[in-house]
Amino acid sequence: MKWYLDFGHGGKDSGAVSANKIKESDTVLKIGMLIKNNLEKNNEKVITTREKDLYYSLDYRSSKANKENCDYFISLHMNSSTNKSAKGVEVWVYDEKSKVYNLAKNICTNLSKDINTPNRGVKISKNFSVLRKTKMPSLLIEIDFISNSTVETSLQSEKYIKDIANTISSSLLAFVNKSIVDDDVFYRVCIGAFKEKSNAILLKNEAISKGFSDAYIY
Known part of the structure; x- marks a missing residue:
């Protein structure tokens, strides 16, 4: 509009x-x-x-x-x-x-x-x-x-x-079917949970390779 x-x-x-x-x-x-x-x-x-x-x-x-x-x-x-x-x-x-x-x-x-x-x-x-x-x-x-x-x-x-x-x-x-952007709100995405740490590391590294540089394991 x-x-x-x-x-x-x-x-x-x-x-x-x-x-x-x-x-x-x-x-x-x-x-x-x-x-x-x-x-x-x-x-x-x-x-x-x-x-x-x-x-x-x-x-x-x-x-x-x-x-x-x-x-x-x-x-x-x-x-x-x-x-x-x-x-x-x-x-x-x-x-x-x-x-x-x-x-x-x-x-x-x-x-x-x-x-x-x-x-x-x-x-x-x-x-x-x-x-x-x-x-x-x-x-x-x-x-x-x-x-x-x-x-x-x-x-x-x-x-x-x-x-x-x-x-x-x-x-x-x-x-016009939109909503206001709030600069003070941040959303986080959790990809998954793993019993084996090595699998978590692999997925984290894959995410980083695709541009998600702040990916981390917790």
């Missing part, structure tokens, strides 16, 4: 800004680059709007995705409200017939559970430019409210950022 990852705002457009000056544009770029890395580890093709703090118009974003013939368009944002207690994840799609409607529901469910935030559900809009002008199935994720002091504090944690990225990544990969 070829994914288009759109990291909201950037450059002269910081998007929403928290009470302590954390920018939406910086936050979604950080999360988005982790998602990009996760998808590429699974041999998925990824196109991005930006990979630095640069400004691009809404038309540029949809036009680039269309020219690249991407399969899916994913736009990342942080929400904001004058109600400082507002909290939760929501995902926007063009209409209920969208191919990614169920994916949007899964992202809401998974993020709500994994980062312990309310599930505000899937919402419909024909007003978002990136949903209206893209030719491929598209969705826009409002990860949580940067205006909420609890969320703002959490965003300063690298683990929290990684948890968000991993949850979105695993949701996207599951949609």
Whole structure:
């Protein structure tokens, strides 16, 4: 698959800004680059709007995705409200017939559970430019409210950022029947058990000759 990852705002457009000056544009770029890395580890093709703090118009974003013939368009944002207690994840799609409607529901469910935030559900809009002008199935994720002091504090944690990225990544990969690669997990293969040590040595040497240089007997 070829994914288009759109990291909201950037450059002269910081998007929403928290009470302590954390920018939406910086936050979604950080999360988005982790998602990009996760998808590429699974041999998925990824196109991005930006990979630095640069400004691009809404038309540029949809036009680039269309020219690249991407399969899916994913736009990342942080929400904001004058109600400082507002909290939760929501995902926007063009209409209920969208191919990614169920994916949007899964992202809401998974993020709500994994980062312990309310599930505000899937919402419909024909007003978002990136949903209206893209030719491929598209969705826009409002990860949580940067205006909420609890969320703002959490965003300063690298683990929290990684948890968000991993949850979105695993949701996207599951949609195309894949699972996220975990760099911290290693699997070992045991070839067999032998009463005669000489037989074990022969098999170990055969494994080494075929490229398994870390084969050993225990």
